[in-house]
Amino acid sequence: MTVGTVVIEPVDDPRSARQLARDTRKHEKLAQKRLTSKGATIAAIAIAFFWTIPTFGLLVTSFRPPADTQTSGWWTVFTNPDFSLGNYSAALTSGGTTLTLAESFLNSLAITIPVVAFSLVVASLFAYAFAWIDFKFKNLLFIGVFALQIVPIQMALVPLLSLFSRGLTINDVMIFPGLELRDIDHSFATVWIAHTIFSLPLAVFLLHNFIAEIPSEVIEAARVDGAGHGQIFFRMILPLAAPALASFAVLEFIWVWNDLLVATIFAPSSSLPMTQSLASLSGTWGNQWFLQAAGTFLSILAPLIVFFALQRFFVRGLLAGATKG
Amino acid sequence: MSEVKVESGTTPAPNRTELDAVERRQREGKRHRTTMIVVAIGFILVAALFIFMITRPPLEDPRPVSLGVSLNSFFQWLGNLGPIVQIPLVLIVFGVVVGLILLLIEYAPRSGRGYFWLRVAACFIIPVVAFMLLRPYQGAVIYVVLIAVILGALLFFADLRARQGAGYLFQLIIFSAPAVILLLIGLIYPAIATIFASFFDKTGDNFVGLENYVWTFTNPEGFWSVINTIIWVLVAPTFATVIGLAYAVFIDKARGEKALKILIFMPFAISFVGAGIIWKLMYDFRQGEQIGLLNAIVVAFGGEPISWLAVEPLFNTLCLLAVFIWSQTGLAMVILSAAVKAVPIEQMEAAEIDGTNAWQRFRNVTLPGIRSSIVVVVTTVAIGSLKIYDVVAVMTGGRSNSTVLAFEMVNQQQRFQSYGHSAALAVVLFLFVVPLIVFNVIQIRKQREIR
Numbered sequence: 001m002t003v004g005t006v007v008i009e010p011v012d013d014p015r016s017a018r019q020l021a022r023d024t025r026k027h028e029k030l031a032q033k034r035l036t037s038k039g040a041t042i043a044a045i046a047i048a049f050f051w052t053i054p055t056f057g058l059l060v061t062s063f064r065p066p067a068d069t070q071t072s073g074w075w076t077v078f079t080n081p082d083f084s085l086g087n088y089s090a091a092l093t094s095g096g097t098t099l100t101l102a103e104s105f106l107n108s109l110a111i112t113i114p115v116v117a118f119s120l121v122v123a124s125l126f127a128y129a130f131a132w133i134d135f136k137f138k139n140l141l142f143i144g145v146f147a148l149q150i151v152p153i154q155m156a157l158v159p160l161l162s163l164f165s166r167g168l169t170i171n172d173v174m175i176f177p178g179l180e181l182r183d184i185d186h187s188f189a190t191v192w193i194a195h196t197i198f199s200l201p202l203a204v205f206l207l208h209n210f211i212a213e214i215p216s217e218v219i220e221a222a223r224v225d226g227a228g229h230g231q232i233f234f235r236m237i238l239p240l241a242a243p244a245l246a247s248f249a250v251l252e253f254i255w256v257w258n259d260l261l262v263a264t265i266f267a268p269s270s271s272l273p274m275t276q277s278l279a280s281l282s283g284t285w286g287n288q289w290f291l292q293a294a295g296t297f298l299s300i301l302a303p304l305i306v307f308f309a310l311q312r313f314f315v316r317g318l319l320a321g322a323t324k325g
Numbered sequence: 326m327s328e329v330k331v332e333s334g335t336t337p338a339p340n341r342t343e344l345d346a347v348e349r350r351q352r353e354g355k356r357h358r359t360t361m362i363v364v365a366i367g368f369i370l371v372a373a374l375f376i377f378m379i380t381r382p383p384l385e386d387p388r389p390v391s392l393g394v395s396l397n398s399f400f401q402w403l404g405n406l407g408p409i410v411q412i413p414l415v416l417i418v419f420g421v422v423v424g425l426i427l428l429l430i431e432y433a434p435r436s437g438r439g440y441f442w443l444r445v446a447a448c449f450i451i452p453v454v455a456f457m458l459l460r461p462y463q464g465a466v467i468y469v470v471l472i473a474v475i476l477g478a479l480l481f482f483a484d485l486r487a488r489q490g491a492g493y494l495f496q497l498i499i500f501s502a503p504a505v506i507l508l509l510i511g512l513i514y515p516a517i518a519t520i521f522a523s524f525f526d527k528t529g530d531n532f533v534g535l536e537n538y539v540w541t542f543t544n545p546e547g548f549w550s551v552i553n554t555i556i557w558v559l560v561a562p563t564f565a566t567v568i569g570l571a572y573a574v575f576i577d578k579a580r581g582e583k584a585l586k587i588l589i590f591m592p593f594a595i596s597f598v599g600a601g602i603i604w605k606l607m608y609d610f611r612q613g614e615q616i617g618l619l620n621a622i623v624v625a626f627g628g629e630p631i632s633w634l635a636v637e638p639l640f641n642t643l644c645l646l647a648v649f650i651w652s653q654t655g656l657a658m659v660i661l662s663a664a665v666k667a668v669p670i671e672q673m674e675a676a677e678i679d680g681t682n683a684w685q686r687f688r689n690v691t692l693p694g695i696r697s698s699i700v701v702v703v704t705t706v707a708i709g710s711l712k713i714y715d716v717v718a719v720m721t722g723g724r725s726n727s728t729v730l731a732f733e734m735v736n737q738q739q740r741f742q743s744y745g746h747s748a749a750l751a752v753v754l755f756l757f758v759v760p761l762i763v764f765n766v767i768q769i770r771k772q773r774e775i776r
Contacts, residue, residue, distance in 0.1 A: 051592065058606055126504035179396065181404060200508055228496075278598045279598050293606075
């Protein structure tokens with residue numbers, strides 16, 4: 001604190017300081033004004049309008065009485081408004097063949113939260129090894145892990161599924177049996193494992209970019225104090241990389257929550273997530289817009305909450321390393 | 326004082342220390358060579374055991390063997406609980422495992438008698454327990470355990486004689502083992518298996534050569550999925566990036582920037598299933614009074630209502646693309662907006678003083694400044710568009726020639742049980758992704774050289 005006052009003291013003319021501040025502000029305003037123009041703002045508002053209309057239409061539909069939604073456009077509410085909340089309670093208790101939307105909401109939570117934790121931990125362990133332990137062919141291996149994004153998920157589904165359900169049998173010799181989870185009521189194990197694996201290449205890449213940027217003096221100091229890699233990882237890397245971890249957690253949460261394909265293939269019918277119930281809602285019931293509309297907005301809730309809670313980390317962590325160079 | 330003395334004492338004999346160093350290096354090299362030989366022999370032994378295991382006559386109806394607890398029984402126990410109870414339970418178990426791993430990494434590499442035995446125990450116990458958790462079958466269990474023991478012994482031996490000191494290899498392997506094992510099981514093995522399967526027929530028993538690939542390019546479903554995928558990967562990244570960038574620049578430092586950003590970002594947080602429903606309402610087609618906005622507009626201008634998603638060829642694909650672009654623009658905008666803000670304000674001001682207009686400043690200052698971010702965005706959206714499944718599945722189900730590779734391969738395999746066709750489609754998709762990744766790898770290398 002004392003250092004700060006000493007620095008400020010040399011400005012002995014208070015008026016000039018104030019003037020300087022005013023000038024700077026004026027200057028900044030001027031710069032701001034010149035960089036944004038009226039036309040640009042109007043264009044931006046137009047884009048925002050077109051981007052919001054579809055969602056807005058469905059939002060309005062979700063509050064309209066069921067009979068109206070089938071016969072008239074949602075824009076007619078502006079001339080004769082008629083709203084109800086009944087669609088939401090109806091949506092929660094209806095669903096696809098085996099699950100209601102409310103049940104599959106819980107399933108979605110039970111799938112997404114563990115997956116985010118698994119992939120963050122496994123990926124950050126690996127990323128730490130890449131960043132702070134020297135070994136042969138390190139760069140080559142790192143690029144190899146990044147390049148694994150090349151493998152489309154679809155390519156891995158069938159072999160992985162047969163590994164899970166039938167185990168490992170080579171040349172008719174049975175070595176390992178599969179996991180017998182199909183008949184279990186709420187088994188998420190296979191979905192957890194599949195999601196974690198598919199998220200790893202990108203997670204390792206992004207987290208490595210961030211972890212490698214941590215100043216080596218910090219790590220060296222800890223080493224001198226006698227900390228091993230375990231302590232350094234737990235006590236220094238995890239807290240310092242928190243923004244990157246948080247940003248990847250948001251991305252991963254949104255991706256896993258919104259996934260349809262992996263869950264459809266790997267989850268037993270009683271463990272299907274919300275996306276699946278929503279999709280079969282539109283399939284089995286024809287176009288019952290009031291149910292689908294309410295269901296869609298219920299399914300958006302969780303990712304939006306997560307995004308708003310962690311949004312200040314989002315961009316900062318995501319861009320670490322990417323904007324360099 | 327004493328340090329100075331010691332130093333002056335050693336200076337007269339530089340030759341000897343040099344000789345010592347050479348000798349030590351030679352000895353180390355020799356030691357390293359024997360280590361390599363022993364490890365190589367170990368691996369040959371493991372391979373021999375493996376071959377022996379799989380060529381032995383198979384047992385009739387073998388039972389799985391476990392230590393009482395296995396991965397299977399744990400997941401079964403967990404699966405019988407309610408979904409919400411499972412979350413904390415599995416997180417606690419996972420936390421305990423990770424905690425043990427970190428403790429091992431922290432303590433095992435230290436030097437000392439106790440730590441030495443800790444490493445011995447870890448090297449032998451962990452592989453054996455890991456394999457036993459998978460419940461090997463009766464006939465295989467002895468080989469599996471033997472392989473685990475040999476692998477553990479090899480790790481311990483190589484670690485003990487590592488150049489960087491005992492414990493170095495141990496901690497490296499523990500750090501990377503979880504990710505490496507998962508990647509091997511879940512991505513590398515399946516990719517290789519799929520490439521093999523693409524040369525076999527439906528059941529996977531008979532070799533058919535390139536027949537599945539011929540099918541891909543001649544059958545209408547296969548053909549259209551290739552054409553549409555090419556359209557997707559060309560159109561989606563272009564539009565998402567251009568609109569996202571334009572929007573990011575337009576709203577930069579504008580009033581209400583945050584709210585404007587959230588409006589565009591929101592579609593990204595909506596699942597493709599949800600987006601499909603939102604847009605199906607937009608595209609809705611019926612006789613009489615329209616409830617879809619687009620057709621309502623068409624009718625209001627005196628046109629005939631259009632069944633948007635059934636217009637072939639290509640038009641319905643563009644309608645599906647609109648949904649994808651609508652969703653991905655938010656991600657592009659958020660990343661590019663951060664990049665635009667990172668362009669130094671001084672450069673902008675300098676360009677302004679030089680009398681450039683807004684477009685010139687954008688072209689010559691902003692664009693070069695955000696180049697690497699644009700690469701990230703284009704690649705992410707392009708890979709996303711190649712792998713698109715949900716939009717097609719929810720909106721058209723691939724009807725009216727709107728199918729794409731990633732959808733068609735799941736379709737072939739789920740509906741027609743045609744694994745060969747599905748695998749060939751996957752390989753074609755894989756070939757589409759290759760150039761993108763190669764381009765990115767070159768970019769990463771360039772960046773690393775700059776650093």
